[in-house]
Amino acid sequence: MLLLTFDYGPGVVMQLKNQKILIVGGGTSGWMAASLLAKKWPNCQIKLIESQNIGTVGVGEGSTPYIKQFFNALEIEESDWMPFCNATYKNGIEFINWSTQPGYNRYFHAFLSDLDEQHTPLFEQATLNRRQGQAVKAHPDGYFFLQTLAQQHRQPTLEVQSNNNAAPHNIYAYHFDSGKLAEYLKQYCLNLGVEHQFVDIETVELAGNGEIAAVIAKDKCRFEADLYLDCTGFSSLLIEKTLKERFISFDENLYNDRAVTVASKAQMHYQPQTTSTALTNGWAWQIPLTSRTGNGYVYSSKYISDEQATQELIEFVGRDNLIGEPRVIPMKVGRVERAWVKNCVAIGLSQGFIEPLEATGLHFIQTSIESFILLYELGEGSAEYRQVYNREIEHVFERVRDYIVSHYLTNSRNDTEYWRVCRDKINISDTLDGLMRQWCSGKDFKAALKKAELDHIYPSASWHMLLAGMGFLPPIDGAHRLSDSEKRTLAQIAEVHQQHINVYGKT
Template sequence: MIPFKSLVIVGGGTAGWLAATYLQRALGANPAHPVSITLIESEDISSIGVGEATLPSLRQTLRTIGIPEADLFGRAEATLKNGIRFVGWREGGDEAAGDRYDHPFDTPIAAEGYSTMTHWLNLKQRGLMQQPFTEVGVVQPALMDAMRSPKLMASPAYDAPISYGYHLDAVLLAHLLRDAGIRNGVRHVVGTVEQVELNEAGIAAVRLKDGARHAADFFIDCSGFSSLLLGKALQVPFQSYGDTLLCDRAVACPVEHENPGGALRSYTVSTAQKSGWTWDIDLQSRKGTGYVYASRFCSDDEAAATLAACNAGRKAIGEPRVLRMRVGRHVRAWEKNCLALGLSSGFIEPLESTGIYLIEHALQLWLDYLPVRPGAQAARECYNGLMADLYDELHDFVLLHYVISQRRDTPFWRAYTEEVKLSDRLQALLALWREKLPSATDINRHLSTFGAHNWFYILSGMRHLPEHGSAQSPFIPPEHSRAALARIEKIRAAAVAQSPSMREYAQKMHAAAANAPRS
């Protein structure tokens, strides 16, 4: 017995087409048990292009789907991402004043028996280290400073000596996925859902404005914040994070490069503002910029003016677009015969680029828990518990960036540092990390998106370190720690020397895409 023979996806964009192409590859390989996949999207609704940065997980997802990596550069404006640079989050200063820190993708290595995190803190608490950890303990910030690619010119597709993500145009990515899906057999229907028919199994069919009726065994809701199937039709309750994650709007505006053909940054810049933060991302032919803010403290006009000031000297490409964000999650992402993905399921503000990742993770996890017979409950309940736990963990990770800030200069920052209530889990972790450095057993989850080192990058960058240093330090001779960090410095220098500039690598891949044969 197979759980279903037909599947309808409501909604396009990145979520819908990522689901369609991934599931077509995963479920459509056996001609003896064909699965019909139909995607319905409205021509009246444009994709929300806020999430133009990704986590490294997208590489394996696209490899599985069969998208050539060069096509990301040739058709989706891609550049590569070494990590995020945070400016002004600690004290409200600028980069020149040293108020910055990095969250790279690479993991600190062990040397001389201890992690470089421990070696760095050993020297720091002895008064022998002044530099931030990411300037001495890991590699990718050196590539960020030099605007270098994390990939070498000869690196195979989707592989590199070091981990990396992408900056890309999310709308163009959706178009790339759409073409691949249609080419591989996904049925594409353009129309607007006007009615949802229910039955005991959940959803029986959807009717479009033109009268067409589309029935299926299973439905996937990719309708965005409106959550037409899971939220409206099946009435699964929504749990808001709005009282703790205060940013609920964004204004976005692409701009031209100041110097077309000049150097491209291989990292995202996140700059703290009076009522939120701005992002600045280098794509090949333009910059993606925006301001994520709390409407409680900032009007749309004020936000647009702030973004315009940040973009002074850059020519805007189109008008600024205000996006309203519903931050939180539905209490169940899988209800009866309906699975919600992306914004239809939940949303964590875009600070750590988790939007596309949550779609990927949900799809992969759903396939793991897909029951043999329709209507089975145990797998569905376990899936829902895991997804809810993941959203809550990501909520805490993003919240960390705000609540340990030393800023008290605006009502927004005072609300975060003096009023927002932390979850019991985050309170316990911060209490623990006042006494020790983060380690894997503190997280204690096999499916955690961000490991102990990711939490450490934020804590160390915000100078929120163990109050009395590391208990291991008395047992580590300082010369051992110096030797460990000297080894890292050699690796950093070699990486910069060997890596092409981000512009050079992007040009190479764009040319490769242009010259590739088309089927």
Template sequence: METDDTTVLHHDQQLGDSPSANAPHIVVVGGGTAGWMSAATLKRRLGCRVTVVESARVPPIGVGEATIPAIVDWIENMGIDEDDFIRRTGATYKLAIRFDNWVEPQHRYWHPFGICGSPIDGVDLIHTWQRGVRQGWIPVESKYTDYSFQRELCERGRGPRAPGQPSLAHNYAFHLDAGKLAAFLQEIAINEGVQHVVADVCGAAHDEQGNIQSLSLDGQTAVAGDLFIDCSGFASVLIEREMRSEWTDWSGQLICDRAITMRRPRNELGDDEESSAELPPFTISTGMNSGWSWQIPLHENTGCGYVFSSAHISDEDARSELIDLVGGDGETMETRVVPMRVGMRPMSWVGNCVSIGLSAGFVEPLESTGIFLVQRALDELVECLPTTILPGVFDKRSCDTQSFNTRMTEVYAQVRDFVLMHYVVSQRRDTAFWKEAATVALPDSLARLLEEYTRTGRVLMPQRDPTFLDVNHHYILSPAGVQPGCLPGARDSQPGTAQFLEHIRSTHTEIAMRLPSHASLIDTIHP
């Protein structure tokens, strides 16, 4: 691996290899989940030198954070024991999101993980179910998600597995304490050999091609590097301040621009006995007067928040509305206001600087995609780097920056469209917020998707690694009354079809009843 005067880094470098002092150097600016996940992942996958430069003046947001099943892949790829991950991050299982008051007040629907039931004749179950309801051989009060295993577990408050056993639900994720997650990721990174520098970045020196050569630090020696990762959040200290990458604003379509966060003790969530009696294995998203709230159940407490539009409600009124929902003493409850910048950078990789996390883009966390977008960016980055990197000689021409920027723009647009879809299919018009949020001008991509869906029953998706599958769209559109057009091959009533559907439900119930409650499973895992 060594030549006379340089080290060449190969992507398949063994994990045990110790990079020499002149190995390629990646500098990550910013800590938190994005910074430390980037550092730990890149150190493990590339094996080069990695330094994290983190400001002591940027406080962590420290909210409860939900994830999607991609986090399980990251845990496995990093060789982390799942139970240890749960203990170290204060985690619980997440099998679904329950949406309350979204379609209309007092309405409830589920977005579970995984497929719904089983395809019939190669066609998604929704088409057979839809025909069955229309033709009268399925009860009219039934729902598509009645055939989801994850929804069955959620309704019964069950965990997806028994202690010491693998999950019986093939798709699951976690609720996490964001502060504990960042600390855990930092420990992993440092144990892998990542260096940690606590300092503010004051500026950067550039070469003739505009690449960053080194960072000037407040009160410390400058840090030189070959590749710089901007995980500085909305501050975007490198990608915007140094590399002048432009931001595309999406606030005209997703109109929420602020959030209020707080924590409540476990099992103390207002008067909703169904959600507070046990530790729910799902996120609760509630449509509010001027936005929506989340309740994310953790082992020790519940993370709560209200994502809202400042054009429709004040911070104080939003705080009061949230406390009214989840309970607590408004005089003593600690809350925090978090401004949000909705949009993304079409050029999130410029020269030798790559923005990851909030510095690259932000879509409100309705579908828990924040950590996923960090993971996806890291995957794309590794794939788009050259097969070899020479220390001190970073040639941006050898990197496929165009593919990276194109792919990440597509991913962010997918997430934007899917989140926006929740609003535009809502039937709520009871407040000024909902009148505006549900009637914004649609991106062309979402307009085409909805037209194709209602006309043919097909979901238009990117050919490469779609973020949300057909079934995810069915889960959101069906409860709002948006039905897919009829696909060829969707089955009419045939002998045994109704019995087969009932068998799916009874099997799910039988398996769920053998599993422990989610609360007992989590309490068994935690010390």
């Protein structure tokens, strides 16, 4: 998933001299923003202020592959940050029990390897054949290298640096303790000269032109800057509460508004993947860290109470495995209409949030701050460039929303009203409607993704994995079993995977 292309090379580094940037909020978004800004604009005066009384959300344990570029930009090595943050590698996400179609009760959404380049067209062709009436199963499992790695408990990186030129290049992501990541980045920022102060902001002062003039703390301490980053989380203190930017709720098609989380014991030989299991009124994540396993149940408060959800999660994880107390987190799902207004840019939860099904929170933070830097360098904050930024953020939020909504739309569970409503009563965007019609008509789906500019957000392979993996395919006699030709193809792919797999270490 990509936003604007961000140039991490030497390129033009704008020497913003004496510009004052004030970041309000010290969660993951505040420190990620501070790190990139301090690295990219060394001549700016950057200050981060945060409350000691208002906690951070502190979840966000899974990433997308794109975060690797963030660490590269900061020149931070995996060998340094990963042990500090109890991090593990992530090959992809396994979805379990979202579908009741025979043969489709689980599928793996894999990140891509260059080894998949030759196999993805075979898989996509199988889905096309099925959509056109042939009795093939067209399930994604077996086609993608990182799924094979995860299945065999292997990491996506080489165990030893090998001279084997044939070692495939893998795109992978991470799991980590996000509280520790914020701590790590804080130290990184302080080393680069970012100032930090604990204060509770009480009021925000506006200038005559409607820009933010200052933020004022409870102790009357006053902070003035040229640019303000609102990283205050769901409270959205600057962009919503002060500048009155409209919040667009996604509650017409994303019903989950709460999560309960609890940690359990670390597993010795874990599968390097996130697991997403559908429960009665939502879904549960399981994320392996080196220190613990992160678990959470994302649900709709309209269909299940906090107490019931907590109980269901505890039973799912196993009471004997727990090592912490459950914590309920309300979620505000949606986005502000414009994330950059006058001299204020909202980053992180203050800007918007799509439920964590594909772990996009930190991805949005990274791409938002990158795009902001890029466009500020091009347009110095002019109204025209602010508009470009806001349009781009809107596009990405709305199209990621389509991808997330598709999981609910294509579920085939009938055990509770929640799952039926998620499938049958949901409102979908015109873009998604067009896409689903194309899929069901048996026509060229790849072309439709391209036309809707969706393939640069989630690649075509991801869309095919999702829709075919859910068994969202025409019912055809015998198609729940692999056809002979699929068996042959999968056997050949398994052989190719096997030729490469031994250089990847086990957990």
